[in-house]
Amino acid sequence: MTPFLELLNVSFSYERNSVLEDLNFTMEQGECAALIGPNGVGKTTLLRLAAGIVACSQGSVSLDGRKFDTLLRGEAARMVALVPQRFEVPFDFTVEQIVEQGRTPYLGLFSGLGRQDRIAVERALDLTAVTSLRKRVFNELSGGERQRVKIALGLAQEPRLLLLDEPTQNLDLGRQLELLDYIRVLNDEGVTILAAMHDLQLIPGAFSSVLLLEPDHEIRKGDPQDILQPEILERAFDCPPRRHPRLVAENRVPLEKTR
Amino acid sequence: METEIAAKTASGSSMRVYLPIVAFLLVVLAGVLVLSMGMGATKIGARKVLTSLLMGHGSGGTDSVILIEIRLPRVLASVLVGAALSVAGLLFQGLFRNPMADPYVIGSSGGAALGAGIGLFLLPRFSFLGFGAAAAMAFVGSVATIALVYWLARTNGRVPVVTLLLAGFAVSTMLSYSTYFLVVLDDNFGLRTRVLASWLTGVIAVPRWSQVEVTATMIGFGLIFCYPLARRLNTLALGDDYARQVGVHVEKTHLAIILAGSLLTAAAVSLGGIISFVGLIVPHMARLVLGPDHVRLLPVTAITGAIFLVLADTLARTVLAPSEIPVGLITAFIGGPFFLYLLRRTRREYTL
Numbered sequence: 107m108t109p110f111l112e113l114l115n116v117s118f119s120y121e122r123n124s125v126l127e128d129l130n131f132t133m134e135q136g137e138c139a140a141l142i143g144p145n146g147v148g149k150t151t152l153l154r155l156a157a158g159i160v161a162c163s164q165g166s167v168s169l170d171g172r173k174f175d176t177l178l179r180g181e182a183a184r185m186v187a188l189v190p191q192r193f194e195v196p197f198d199f200t201v202e203q204i205v206e207q208g209r210t211p212y213l214g215l216f217s218g219l220g221r222q223d224r225i226a227v228e229r230a231l232d233l234t235a236v237t238s239l240r241k242r243v244f245n246e247l248s249g250g251e252r253q254r255v256k257i258a259l260g261l262a263q264e265p266r267l268l269l270l271d272e273p274t275q276n277l278d279l280g281r282q283l284e285l286l287d288y289i290r291v292l293n294d295e296g297v298t299i300l301a302a303m304h305d306l307q308l309i310p311g312a313f314s315s316v317l318l319l320e321p322d323h324e325i326r327k328g329d330p331q332d333i334l335q336p337e338i339l340e341r342a343f344d345c346p347p348r349r350h351p352r353l354v355a356e357n358r359v360p361l362e363k364t365r
Numbered sequence: 366m367e368t369e370i371a372a373k374t375a376s377g378s379s380m381r382v383y384l385p386i387v388a389f390l391l392v393v394l395a396g397v398l399v400l401s402m403g404m405g406a407t408k409i410g411a412r413k414v415l416t417s418l419l420m421g422h423g424s425g426g427t428d429s430v431i432l433i434e435i436r437l438p439r440v441l442a443s444v445l446v447g448a449a450l451s452v453a454g455l456l457f458q459g460l461f462r463n464p465m466a467d468p469y470v471i472g473s474s475g476g477a478a479l480g481a482g483i484g485l486f487l488l489p490r491f492s493f494l495g496f497g498a499a500a501a502m503a504f505v506g507s508v509a510t511i512a513l514v515y516w517l518a519r520t521n522g523r524v525p526v527v528t529l530l531l532a533g534f535a536v537s538t539m540l541s542y543s544t545y546f547l548v549v550l551d552d553n554f555g556l557r558t559r560v561l562a563s564w565l566t567g568v569i570a571v572p573r574w575s576q577v578e579v580t581a582t583m584i585g586f587g588l589i590f591c592y593p594l595a596r597r598l599n600t601l602a603l604g605d606d607y608a609r610q611v612g613v614h615v616e617k618t619h620l621a622i623i624l625a626g627s628l629l630t631a632a633a634v635s636l637g638g639i640i641s642f643v644g645l646i647v648p649h650m651a652r653l654v655l656g657p658d659h660v661r662l663l664p665v666t667a668i669t670g671a672i673f674l675v676l677a678d679t680l681a682r683t684v685l686a687p688s689e690i691p692v693g694l695i696t697a698f699i700g701g702p703f704f705l706y707l708l709r710r711t712r713r714e715y716t717l
Binding site: 154157158159178179180182183186187188190193194195196197198199200203204207208210211213215216218259263 | 462463464592593596597599600602603604606607608609610611612613614652656657658660
């Protein structure tokens with residue numbers, strides 16, 4: 107069986123800064139994976155590559171056995187959706203108007219939303235429990251509500267692979283757990299999930315596998331209990347951190363030992 | 366099943382509000398046209414205006430000559446210019462994802478005026494399918510200006526409001542003085558110089574019928590071209606990255622918006638010169654009533670723009686009768702404070 111998402115020898119650089127180098131990994135249909143790694147290691151870039159927003163400088167990204175450069179943009183957009191971290195809306199669009207944009211890959215330039223499109227939009231609103239917010243202005247919603255609307259927008263694309271960039275960011279603990287529940291429900295519905303996660307404590311129980319992107323451009327993939335091991339994480343996250351020179355000079359006790 | 370029912374009601378309900386709004390605006394436009402044609406040095410009643418319009422010269426008398434030969438082309442010109450500038454404003458606001466953009470503010474009107482001026486001076490006899498060099502060069506001038514401002518103001522796919530306004534301000538100032546330079550160059554103060562000078566303030570004079578036809582064609586094409594873009598503008602509002610991942614060719618779409626907006630601006634400028642802020646006020650008013658959906662905004666913006674400019678031009682030719690003031694002055698008086706109000710209101714949303 108061919109993997110659903112496959113990155114083969116992928117390198118990517120912004121101008122001269124190399125972000126990803128010679129990266130290889132695959133995801134099977136139905137997986138629910140967390141993508142972790144220290145700041146600036148290229149998690150967002152990896153998601154943008156998988157969503158086809160940017161193209162890799164070397165190597166290839168394939169969806170369902172087809173390389174991205176052989177896919178038309180619209181075709182790829184019907185298979186994969188990215189829920190971005192930063193999402194700014196300049197005008198007072200309502201939740202419904204925003205989620206309807208997810209149908210763009212299915213519409214011609216002149217056609218409005220058809221029956222199938224309306225049903226997909228309703229389903230997306232329903233799955234993320236934002237149906238009651240449909241007439242509200244997006245910019246006036248709370249952080250947790252906005253996050254769910256963003257996911258609904260991704261779902262309206264009816265993707266087989268949903269990529270999420272830091273979906274729990276800026277949410278309080280209750281909303282974080284709630285959001286992970288929604289992700290679980292989507293995965294049960296057959297959507298393959300890859301979510302960049304900052305808070306490692308949220309991963310066990312919520313995700314079936316973990317992708318660790320390391321600073322030396324290595325990638326590790328495994329079950330949560332195999333990857334979330336102190337020695338692996340300490341190396342990847344450079345932890346405990348090098349101490350501030352002033353604290354060393356004052357010979358203060360490190361944070362860990364004050365507990 | 367439930368979702369299917371919800372799907373039906375969602376699409377139906379708002380159309381029931383929208384279509385009556387469009388119908389109402391069309392009635393208002395018709396009323397304003399009749400009223401405006403009756404006003405001026407010779408007051409003419411609405412009934413006479415209507416019979417003259419229906420019968421043409423046949424109804425006889427000086428009144429119908431005034432109506433058909435003088436006032437009709439002028440109000441039609443106002444309709445065209447108002448609709449074109451307003452829709453161009455709507456397009457540019459979508460392009461820059463910024464409610465402060467307008468053909469005047471971002472310099473596209475200035476570019477069109479300079480282009481038209483150069484066309485008028487260098488190729489006064491050029492004509493292609495009825496389009497003179499002025500109209501063609503106005504289009505080129507507008508495209509070049511927006512391309513320049515777009516290049517200057519965009520950083521990482523975003524256009525901060527301050528950068529947009531500063532780039533637009535600097536570019537339009539340069540363009541206006543270049544056009545003024547053309548006026549100075551022409552030592553015998555002839556017809557074309559007067560035309561050029563009036564372009565700088567924005568005057569809708571009594572146009573020749575051929576002018577009305579040419580600009581109506583340009584604006585017609587522009588509006589048809591806009592229709593498929595309206596849906597794209599909604600997608601682009603959610604950001605370039607988002608548009609890309611749902612399969613939109615962002616750069617090509619931006620180019621199409623620039624071309625359509627320039628065609629509209631060029632047509633408006635070659636008819637009425639630089640008329641400020643219309644493209645700012647009208648889309649904003651439409652958005653207040655209808656929300657930001659560009660598909661619905663497009664027709665309403667066009668009709669409202671026509672109403673707005675017919676009213677403004679009627680004021681321009683009656684307020685100090687028998688002398689006239691440029692319509693650009695009226696729109697600047699209304700639009701200037703409005704621009705400042707918008708700037709104040711959106712300041713928080715568009716920080717550096």
